Amino acid sequence: MSAVHRLATAVWRRLGGRWQWRVLRWRESTFLVGLTGVVIDDDGRVLVQVHRYWMGNPCGLPSGWAAVGETWEQGLTREVREETGLTVTDVRVVRVAPVPAARRGPRIEVLLSGRAPGQAVPRPDGTEVLAAEFVDLAEARRRLRPEHLQLIDLAVTS
Numbered sequence: 001m002s003a004v005h006r007l008a009t010a011v012w013r014r015l016g017g018r019w020q021w022r023v024l025r026w027r028e029s030t031f032l033v034g035l036t037g038v039v040i041d042d043d044g045r046v047l048v049q050v051h052r053y054w055m056g057n058p059c060g061l062p063s064g065w066a067a068v069g070e071t072w073e074q075g076l077t078r079e080v081r082e083e084t085g086l087t088v089t090d091v092r093v094v095r096v097a098p099v100p101a102a103r104r105g106p107r108i109e110v111l112l113s114g115r116a117p118g119q120a121v122p123r124p125d126g127t128e129v130l131a132a133e134f135v136d137l138a139e140a141r142r143r144l145r146p147e148h149l150q151l152i153d154l155a156v157t158s
Contacts, residue, residue, distance in 0.1 A: 033066035038155035045134035084122035
């Protein structure tokens with residue numbers, strides 16, 4: 001081991017856990033985790049929402065950001081509950097994909113699927129989501145953004 005590595009090792013060990021963490025956070029990239037969910041009811045219909053803040057076509061799947069300390073599954077469950085009042089079960093990860101930094105900063109997108117039990121009726125929060133309803137796959141394909149159509153196909157076939 002070279003003298004430089006021995007010195008770096010000694011400094012690193014003396015820093016201690018808190019300062020080591022700060023150095024890592026400063027040195028390594030951080031990113032957001034975007035969550036998108038395909039939520040299906042007992043009749044095989046897909047939850048479609050009209051999002052207040054989206055540019056272009058505001059119709060899309062439930063989505064949001066993962067919060068610190070929650071699993072991705074918990075994040076989707078929380079987002080859907082906050083935006084529609086629905087309880088989502090059987091949530092699972094379908095795909096994780098990086099998003100190029102040139103497209104809105106460093107982040108990854110996680111596609112999840114879940115079920116809305118019984119004859120669930122979404123009640124939009126009126127803040128982020130203006131409207132929400134379960135629609136059949138054909139209607140979802142007419143309304144949704146092109147990138148969400150691909151996500152439905154991935155979630156339904158997996």
